[in-house]
Amino acid sequence: MKNKHQKLLSWYKAKGCTLNCEINLDRLFETKEERDRFNAKWKDFIASDPDNKKVVHVYMGT
Numbered sequence: 001m002k003n004k005h006q007k008l009l010s011w012y013k014a015k016g017c018t019l020n021c022e023i024n025l026d027r028l029f030e031t032k033e034e035r036d037r038f039n040a041k042w043k044d045f046i047a048s049d050p051d052n053k054k055v056v057h058v059y060m061g062t
Helices: 032-047
Strands: 009-013 019-023
Antiparallel strands (some): 009 019
């Protein structure tokens, strides 16, 4: 695991009834192979339902 001290999941209240959640993908996927497999499927997941783009926002930081 890359950094056991980083949180896997964090959240905060944005506005009104909106709750923003973040998943640390580096914590979720322990190996490069797992992360690459996720990245390869990500675009198809977003395209699979028009509401996915409304609900899921991705920051693929470096």
